Amino acid sequence: MPACRSTSVYYNHIRSLEVIDITPIEYRLFRVTDKDSQTGIQDNVLLTEECPVQKVLIQDIKRGETILEARGITKRFPGVVANDQIDFKIRVGEIHAVLGENGAGKTTLMKILFGQYQPDEGEIFIGGEEVRFKSPLDAIDLGIGMVHQHRKLIPAHSVIENIILGHPHAGTILNLKRAEKEVLEICEKYGFSLDLNAKVWQLSEGEKQLVEIIKALYRGAEILILDEPSSALTPMETEKLLTSIKAMSRGDLAIVPFITHKLPIVLRISDRVTVLRKGKVVCCIDTSEATEQSLAKEMVGREVIFRIERTKVEKGETILQVDDLSAVSDKGVVALNGVSFSISEGEIFGVAGISGNGQRELVEALAGLRKPEGGSVWLDGEDITFADSLKRWQLGIGYVPADRIAMGSIADFSLVENVTMNYYFDHEYYRRGVLDTKKIRELTNDIIAEYDVVTPNADIVAKCLSGGNLQKLILARVLSRKPRLLIVDLPTQGLDVGATEFVRNKLIDAKKEGACVLLISEDLDEVLSLSDWVAPIYEGEFMGILPGEDAKRELVGAMMAGIHLDEESA
């Protein structure tokens, strides 16, 4: 088993400590049992001394052998068991995906492995030696690196300054030349390229992530945990990232488990996959034996239908009519360049495209958050080109913004208050200027029940909800207004399979009830499976508007990349 049973002292050389007497905390007494003796009680270990921890060198462990093992990890939070008796093994040189829905306990498990949380029960072994992490620093010292979902970098500092920050060998007087040389060696080894003297704020999202990966490697990480690594990346950057991950796993040091809920990525890149559901490990299999269907089934606990049957609804009157609409971006550049389209009752109009091609400006111009530069917008025959946002809500536009945390909700407000945000202007819900909180509370409870929002009650603050539940709540409060036009911007971004399916079904329900839906999405499959009309957008222009049946994947993909429909058919 372990290669490194060296002379240095592990703090687990005190293998167990037996509680003899529990009096106030200062007087706790422990009987120390030697490592080779019988194991005593493991709970409540109080380590009074700092014991040096030594890193297990991966070179000493052969490829394919277990380097990190977690046994019986349990972590409880008030009201939930986030991790329930989890057993988990990582082998040298493998890419190990941890798959699970939002709230399945992936992040908790990774935080335990990284020392950010202490488990209530269970042990962690590295190279066969038991370890305990009091803080992430202990984990880092033992060769575990973590790349968080949200960037942990200082934008105003240069790449190299970010990489060496907190590094024990940074020196009193910074030896940037040496650090640069060492970092470049790492880059060369795995084929990364990066300008070390650039400031981090100048980098793209993918490059920032690379900086974090390099930072972890430079710190000596041999086990690298990537949390939702592709969530903020463009498809091209994701490709690059996957190549980098492959390169690292080929190296003799890096082992890359990563957590995600994107099934295609898991299937493409990982060697093994552990699926978590409701805090438990439901399966751990070689990826070669898995299919998208089987993994989704394990993850959700039932069959998931990926192909949604396109429901044809009798076409009704035209609701939204947009003529030659233009808008400028925050930077003052023309971002939306004369788009025209119309949507009728019972239709979903899908705008497919890579972010930043004018979708945001289109949506904001329709929702009344951005003044159009030209063109006109008509809703049910009424000119609303310059109507303000509130007026549009009252006329029956419902808007679900892309950023559910910053724009869709107020994190420190309760669910009831968040629901109020779409109702405070409704005569039914206030009397003489005073809100009818009772009525809104009833409405919120109805929403929570109908949309299956997982929450203890309606009074907790919005930031306590997981992404999927928050999105359900936002969608529900908009849909409960029975909008004529529903604008949904990236409705399933960052959601797990179950929540995604739920949201998509709700969009179809809205359509059946006679609303029209404007769907903005980067996910081609989503647009193609849901939409009655597909409009690929590129640099602020529609490359054509295709009926849903004619929108073939390849065609739409090419149009998203800037090929006009006419050129394509010619």
Add this chain to the structure above:
Amino acid sequence: MWEFFIRSLDASTIFTIAALGELIGQRSGILNVGIEGVMLFGATLGFITAKTTGSYLLGFLVGIAVGGLIGLLHGFFSITLGGDQVVSGMGIWILGFGLTTYIGSPYTGPLGMERIPTILGLSPFFFVAIALTIIIWFILSKTSLGLRIRSVGESPEVAEVSGISVAKTRYLCVVGGGMLMGFAGAIFSLDYNPVWSYNFLLGRGFIALALVFFSMWNPFILLGGSILFGTLWQLSLNPQFIPGLMSRYKWRTVPFAITLGALLLMSTKWFRTKWGAATPEALGQPYVKD
């Protein structure tokens, strides 16, 4: 002419040293608007010590120590208690103004000691100020400690994840910065103008505060700026130097007007896209963990 120039440089010495103290604190994310109060404390207690013991050295040491203590107090409010830094800083200014008037009034009048010798007519502290500028620039940009300080001021969360104690680093900076402010105050009352009278600083601390913003948190721009501000200040004391242009009160507003202009420039989109944000990102924000 030469005389005027020397006086300007002497004035700028006080601005430089006090502003360097403020700069260190701000780079670590702690804003101390009570810099005038810290200087009043250092100046008054340094003055009293020197006058009663007859030792310049003791006077300066007391000035520095008192500055450090006031810095520690500000640190306690803003780091340990996580309170509002502006409120704490204003408190320190008002306290300094009131308390030094009370403590110092029996000592009103000249110091009555032999003047500190000059080098080429300049106060030796001018050279100290230049040395301090270089040392602080070096620490901030070339050492590991400096990187830690800047990181804590930009993003305490990131610093913490990287294994840096935010509280320790910030305490170090506010105490060190307070010592420099106290030192600057003592230079004023023992060397620049060794006469004690109530509220003798006349807002020099606020000029130093403005100077930090003007400098874009760069010690060398700070040094240049303080020479400029020192000259303008000197003009406000001797408006007859350029006769008929402006009254002393108008001259005195010029440093603030320049700072306002610089801040306006820094907040433009053009500046930010070209140079990035100059302000330490976490400036003035308490770092309290849940």
